[in-house]
Amino acid sequence: MSGFNKVVSSYADAMDxxxxxxxxxxxxxxLCGIQENLIxxxxxxxxxxxxxxxxxxxxxxxxxGILLESKQIKKMxxxxxxxxxxxxxxxxxxxxxxxxxxxxxxAEKMRAGGAGIPGFYTxxxxxxxxGNGKEVKEFNGRDYILEEAITGDFAIVKAWKGDHFGxxxxxxxxxxxxxxxxxxxxxxVAEVEELVEPGELDPNFIHTPGIYVNRVIQGEFEKRIEFRxxxxxx
Amino acid sequence: MSGFNKVVSSYADAMDxxxxxxxxxxxxxxLCGIQENLIxxxxxxxxxxxxxxxxxxxxxxxxxGILLESKQIKKMxxxxxxxxxxxxxxxxxxxxxxxxxxxxxxAEKMRAGGAGIPGFYTxxxxxxxxGNGKEVKEFNGRDYILEEAITGDFAIVKAWKGDHFGxxxxxxxxxxxxxxxxxxxxxxVAEVEELVEPGELDPNFIHTPGIYVNRVIQGEFEKRIEFRxxxxxx
Amino acid sequence: xxxxxxxxxMRVAKELKDGYYVNLGIGIPTLVSNYVPEGIEVMxxxxxxxxxxxxxxxxxxxxxxxxxxxKQTVTAIKGASFFSSAxxxxxxxxxxVDLTVLGAFEVDVHGNIASYMIPGKLIKGMGGAMDLVAGAxxxxxxxxxxxxxxxxxxxxQCTLPLTGAACIKRVLTDLAFIEIKDGKFHLLERAPGVSVxxxxxxxxxxxxxxxxxxxMDL
Amino acid sequence: xxxxxxxxxMRVAKELKDGYYVNLGIGIPTLVSNYVPEGIEVMxxxxxxxxxxxxxxxxxxxxxxxxxxxKQTVTAIKGASFFSSAxxxxxxxxxxVDLTVLGAFEVDVHGNIASYMIPGKLIKGMGGAMDLVAGAxxxxxxxxxxxxxxxxxxxxQCTLPLTGAACIKRVLTDLAFIEIKDGKFHLLERAPGVSVxxxxxxxxxxxxxxxxxxxMDL
Numbered sequence: 001m002s003g004f005n006k007v008v009s010s011y012a013d014a015m016d017x018x019x020x021x022x023x024x025x026x027x028x029x030x031l032c033g034i035q036e037n038l039i040x041x042x043x044x045x046x047x048x049x050x051x052x053x054x055x056x057x058x059x060x061x062x063x064x065g066i067l068l069e070s071k072q073i074k075k076m077x078x079x080x081x082x083x084x085x086x087x088x089x090x091x092x093x094x095x096x097x098x099x100x101x102x103x104x105x106x107a108e109k110m111r112a113g114g115a116g117i118p119g120f121y122t123x124x125x126x127x128x129x130x131g132n133g134k135e136v137k138e139f140n141g142r143d144y145i146l147e148e149a150i151t152g153d154f155a156i157v158k159a160w161k162g163d164h165f166g167x168x169x170x171x172x173x174x175x176x177x178x179x180x181x182x183x184x185x186x187x188x189v190a191e192v193e194e195l196v197e198p199g200e201l202d203p204n205f206i207h208t209p210g211i212y213v214n215r216v217i218q219g220e221f222e223k224r225i226e227f228r229x230x231x232x233x234x
Numbered sequence: 235m236s237g238f239n240k241v242v243s244s245y246a247d248a249m250d251x252x253x254x255x256x257x258x259x260x261x262x263x264x265l266c267g268i269q270e271n272l273i274x275x276x277x278x279x280x281x282x283x284x285x286x287x288x289x290x291x292x293x294x295x296x297x298x299g300i301l302l303e304s305k306q307i308k309k310m311x312x313x314x315x316x317x318x319x320x321x322x323x324x325x326x327x328x329x330x331x332x333x334x335x336x337x338x339x340x341a342e343k344m345r346a347g348g349a350g351i352p353g354f355y356t357x358x359x360x361x362x363x364x365g366n367g368k369e370v371k372e373f374n375g376r377d378y379i380l381e382e383a384i385t386g387d388f389a390i391v392k393a394w395k396g397d398h399f400g401x402x403x404x405x406x407x408x409x410x411x412x413x414x415x416x417x418x419x420x421x422x423v424a425e426v427e428e429l430v431e432p433g434e435l436d437p438n439f440i441h442t443p444g445i446y447v448n449r450v451i452q453g454e455f456e457k458r459i460e461f462r463x464x465x466x467x468x
Numbered sequence: 469x470x471x472x473x474x475x476x477x478m479r480v481a482k483e484l485k486d487g488y489y490v491n492l493g494i495g496i497p498t499l500v501s502n503y504v505p506e507g508i509e510v511m512x513x514x515x516x517x518x519x520x521x522x523x524x525x526x527x528x529x530x531x532x533x534x535x536x537x538x539k540q541t542v543t544a545i546k547g548a549s550f551f552s553s554a555x556x557x558x559x560x561x562x563x564x565v566d567l568t569v570l571g572a573f574e575v576d577v578h579g580n581i582a583s584y585m586i587p588g589k590l591i592k593g594m595g596g597a598m599d600l601v602a603g604a605x606x607x608x609x610x611x612x613x614x615x616x617x618x619x620x621x622x623x624x625q626c627t628l629p630l631t632g633a634a635c636i637k638r639v640l641t642d643l644a645f646i647e648i649k650d651g652k653f654h655l656l657e658r659a660p661g662v663s664v665x666x667x668x669x670x671x672x673x674x675x676x677x678x679x680x681x682x683x684m685d686l
Numbered sequence: 687x688x689x690x691x692x693x694x695x696m697r698v699a700k701e702l703k704d705g706y707y708v709n710l711g712i713g714i715p716t717l718v719s720n721y722v723p724e725g726i727e728v729m730x731x732x733x734x735x736x737x738x739x740x741x742x743x744x745x746x747x748x749x750x751x752x753x754x755x756x757k758q759t760v761t762a763i764k765g766a767s768f769f770s771s772a773x774x775x776x777x778x779x780x781x782x783v784d785l786t787v788l789g790a791f792e793v794d795v796h797g798n799i800a801s802y803m804i805p806g807k808l809i810k811g812m813g814g815a816m817d818l819v820a821g822a823x824x825x826x827x828x829x830x831x832x833x834x835x836x837x838x839x840x841x842x843q844c845t846l847p848l849t850g851a852a853c854i855k856r857v858l859t860d861l862a863f864i865e866i867k868d869g870k871f872h873l874l875e876r877a878p879g880v881s882v883x884x885x886x887x888x889x890x891x892x893x894x895x896x897x898x899x900x901x902m903d904l
Contacts, residue, residue, distance in 0.1 A: 003705020003727055004765065029516045029553070030539040032532065055553070082592035083539070091591060098591075103515065104557025104599030108351070111554040116779030116821055117342070118373035120354040122561065123602040127580075127633025130598060139352035139382070148373070160533075165729075165738075165765040171438060172550050173517050174533040179552045183780065199764040204405060205439035206767035207552075209737045211707050211729075211782050223532035229540040231524040237487020237509055238547065263734045263771070264757040266750065289771070316810035317757070325809060332809075337733065338775025338817030345772045350561030350603055357820040358779060361798075361851025364816060394751075399511075399547040406768050407735050408751040413770045417562065433546040440549035441770075443519045445489050445511075445564050457750035463742040463758040 005164045006216045007195065011041040014189050014217045018154055020047050021074075025110060025152035025185055026054040026064060027178030030083070030226050033170065034063045035156040035191045037219040043067055049074040053110070053150055055103060055177050060086050062224055071095070077150070079103035083226065102130060105147050107180055112149035114183025114212070119148045155185025158221075159208070162192035163199075166213030167206045175207065182208045191219045239398045240450045241429065245275040248423050248451045252388055254281050255308075259344060259386035259419055260288040260298060261412030264317070264460050267404065268297045269390040269425045271453040277301055283308040287344070287384055289337060289411050294320050296458055305329070311384070313337035317460065336364060339381050341414055346383035348417025348446070353382045389419025392455075393442070396426035397433075400447025401440045409441065416442045425453045469661045470642040471684075476610050478503045478686045479640055480569055483608060484510050491515065491560065491600060493570030494538040496610045500569055511547070513565055515596040517556045520548025537596060557596070561603040568604040570597060572611050572639075574626045577673040579636040579648045581609060582628035594631060601632035613641035613670050620672035622646065622653055643667050645684060652676050657684045687879045688860040689902075694828050696721045696904045697858055698787055701826060702728050709733065709778065709818060711788030712756040714828045718787055729765070731783055733814040735774045738766025755814060775814070779821040786822040788815060790829050790857075792844045795891040797854040797866045799827060800846035812849060819850035831859035831888050838890035840864065840871055861885050863902060870894050875902045 008014050015038060018024070024042070028034035039058075042050075043066050050073050057076055058065035067073050068086045075097040081087045090096035101109070102124045112120055121144035125131045135146040157178040160171035168190055170178055182188050190208075195218040242248050249272060252258070258276070262268035273292075276284075277300050284307050291310055292299035301307050302320045309331040315321045324330035335343070336358045346354055355378035359365045369380040391412040394405035402424055404412055416422050424442075429452040471479065477499035484490065484500075488510045492498050501523070504510055512521040514536040521536055522543035529543060536542045544550075559565060572583040581601055584594040601607060614620050622639065639646045644667045645657040654676045658667055660683045668675055689697065695717035702708065702718075706728045710716050719741070722728055730739040732754040739754055740761035747761060754760045762768075777783060790801040799819055802812040819825060832838050840857065857864045862885045863875040872894045876885060878901045886893055 003703070004729065030535065032516070032535050032539070078593060080593035080595040088591065100591075100593045102594055102598035103553065103596040104561055104603075107553035107557050108349075108561075111776075112354070114780050114782075115342075115776035116781060117354050117356060118376075118378055119371070120346070120351050122351060124561065124599045126602065128598065128630040130594075137353070142352075144352055163765065167765065167767055169438070170550075172531065172533040172544070173514070173535055175550055175552050176517050177553045180554050183776065183782075202439075203738070203762055203766045204403070204768050205436075206769070209767040209769060209773075209777070210765065211731070211737055211777055225530070225532050225541060226535070226539040227541070228530065229524045229542070230530065231526050233526045233528075237485070238511065264753065266734070266753050266757070312811060314811035314813040322809065334809075334811045336812050336816035337771065337814040338779055338821075341771035341775050342779075345558070348562050348564075349558035350563060356779060358817045360820065362816065362848040364812075397547065401547065401549055404768075406749065406751040406762070407732070407753050409768055409770050410735050411771045414772050417558065417564075437520070437544055437548045438550050440551070443549040443551060443555075443559070444547065445513070445519055445559055459748070459750050459759060460753070460757040461759065462748065463760070464748065465742045465744050467744045467746075 006166045006213060007164050008215045008217050011037055014038060014215050015041045015045060017187060018042065018045060018047055021049045022153040023051040023053065025155040025181040026052060027157045027176060027181040028054060029176035030056050031058065031063050031224050033158050033174030033176050033178055035158045036221050038156045038189060038191050039064060039066065043070055048072050051075040053077040053152060055079050055106060057081050057084050057087050059083055077101055079106050107177060109147055109150040110180035110184045113151035114180065117149060119146050121145065122147055151184045153186050155181045155188040157182045157188065157190050159190050159192045161194045161196050161201060162190055162216050163196050163201055164216065165198065166190065166210030166216055167201050168208040168213065169201060170207050179208050182212045187214045188212055189215045191217055193221060240400045240447060241398050242449045242451050245271055245451065248272060248449050249275045249279060251421060252276065252279060252281055255283045256387040257285040257287065259389040259415040260286060261391040261410060261415040262288060263410035264290050265292065265297050265458050267392050267408030267410050267412055269392045270455050272390045272423060272425050273298060273300065277304055282306050285309040287311040287386060289313050289340060291315050291318050291321050293318055311335055313340050341411060343381055343384040344414035344418045347385035348414065351383060353380050356381055385418045387420050389415045389422040391416045391422065391424050393424050393426045395428045395430050395435060396424055396450050397430050397435055398450065399432065400424065400444030400450055401435050402442040402447065403435060404441050413442050416446045421448045422446055423449045425451055427455060469659065471659045473499060475686055476640060476642060479684055480608055480610060481505060484508055488566040489513055490567045491565050495571050497569035497571065513559065515556050515560060517551050517553055518544060518548065520545045557599050560599050563603055563605060565604055566606060568600050568607045569610060570600060572609045573628055574621050574623055575609055575636055575639050576623045576626045577648060577651050577653055579634045580626045581631045581636045582626040583631045585629045597631050601635045607636055609636055609639045611641055613643040620670050622671045622673050624673045655681050657682055659684055687877065689877045691717060693904055694858060694860060697902055698826055698828060699723060701785065702726055706784040707731055708785045709783050713789050715787035715789065731777065733774050733778060735769050735771055736762060736766065738763045775817050778817050781821055781823060783822055784824060786818050786825045787828060788818060790827045791846055792839050792841055793827055793854055793857050794841045794844045795866060795869050795871055797852045798844045799849045799854045800844040801849045803847045815849050819853045825854055827854055827857045829859055831861040838888050840889045840891050842891045873899050875900055877902055
């Protein structure tokens, strides 16, 4: 079998090697584009003291929220953690560390981690608590702060379609943080809705080239909706 | 007419406002994915003292090379300028300034320019002439140099298909520097092979969202090949 | 009379120009999309990775993969594009969005804004708000002029952790439209039937009042 | 006998492992793709924006939009992807390419490499070479051991402008396979029929020669 067949057949294989104290990067925005079954597997493994880098932390009983519930997360690096009462409770009880990071900075930190850029300057957060203790430099008369790259021992991403090379495409706003997380994991695991034949994905329109992906698994998704807002049919 | 119809009908309109001394970012790699007719229009306009940021500078009689021939370029920021004797001649005769920039750094500088990142650190060029005079900072025990963003008064890009919103898709390796250039021009002009109906481009697979593009024109392309290498048919 | 949420949205909508790319924050800003003036087209950017956001879907269109930054189900209009969070914030940070409308807890005379945290009470995170206020040139803050208990929210100095420093130039409240410059609030317009005195009373930061303060045109 | 260009490529090809992503520079490195060992699959990265580069096209397949970093017409294999230059160098700079093979004018005992410029004579630019040597952990430099005039190219200190500092650990020349460590060249293998003395004579930097220097297996 070719070294480019990255398909694994069990969730145990997909998350093999995950250990206590590791850093896990996770794509997803709210409950959209999350790795439902990989997260379940992390819960099953019971590994502790994880640092999880993800824009949000799911809800109490779904998504990353279930790892808070089981107290497997030591620290979250996120931009927004509302919508999760467990989170608030653990934070106020000092059971959880959190590093609040502006959403765009978080996305760029992961991209930088994958792209060999150890640090970059941004105006986001200048003069706020986010800028505390960070180097400030002036460019063209404006102040910017230095933000450093993020990488992870594991990255978990959710894609729409993938092939055995690890090429991935995402669907609509389920893309979000997944492409950046994919680039920044030492081991990147992709959970896809549909595993397609090699050559089926148009090479012009691959969101994540297979070079970034170590393991691929096809999953079944619930795709829970957080806020179901509708227009009345005319 | 909607403010989102960016189609112009003449090359004069496409390059309207270009003036002596401006900085022009141009996508393209060699002769692949270049803005053939926009470059011709710059020649016709006769504007002088341009700073041109482009990975290469075409060949003597095609692509950006024709603007060297007509001595409209004061300075080139490029990674590779072989394949062009005019370039060499003008450089050795001190008629042209050149800022040689590593290819990946050049791409990232343009991306940074479009993304509001004024500077970033890279290991590329550390300990070489490229690093001379640049700030060095250590991250995790390794030295990196600070590179600054590039933006332009104009950006010219070449796409495969585009719609009147300015949404663009590129084809194969004709993508190259075009997407980054598109983000970093105060005025971005796209020359497309095919202008398609609104809605025809799949929103999941737009390479350059229309927000970056100010003007779109449909062109006829020669698509000259620099090195025609073939395998004998079996 | 203080403006209703809908009236706030209507007033903001008058600032829209044809061809604008606009980011609307959660809450009142979202309502602005219902009042886009006749003959004007704008395109809405949702920072979770969508340019060209449309209205909420009808029941049969609901798609878990298509949400806005408030995690609500939405639709995409013709000409829309989807992209990653890094690409989305490249747009925002790079100053490509023409107008940003967002809410706040407090704004002060220096153009500082506090909108994401109340220490000890509310720790939800800044989401994309810090990037939005740092990346945009053209921002309108919408909020009530004072809290439910009548405490001013337009202050000499913000008391809550800042979302951004020296970045806000225009604030629309339920009572007034205010410009911030030279370290002062400048009263531009008042809500229909609201007196300058009422506004003055509920504004803690220095307020410059010109001789004539027109009522808002809604 | 000094190795031919093809033999250099054959020797490099023995360093390939199944599943490797490989970037091959212009010239001799390009030839490596002709000698991928049986049972091994590699994927070639071309820094102008292609992962999964295939052989040159037959006449009727030629496509101006499909070239490699040397601007030659190529093809794409099944499983390939195209992307921008920024994304391509994110891969390279981020260390995702498993093996990089490139040429050089000079290499020295400190692992410095000079490959892009001869002041006053050759000013073509570094292209992607500086990014490649800075981004890769695993690099093989291929070059002739000495110039046409017999001048050594393995030096105590590079004389030409550097492409990268302290980044090269392995050099394959037409005479020898050499490792660089602790500020010295270490002779690992010699070309078939080439003596240690010949190699020594054409190496200007300090060369460590073990008791037994095997001939290359091609």
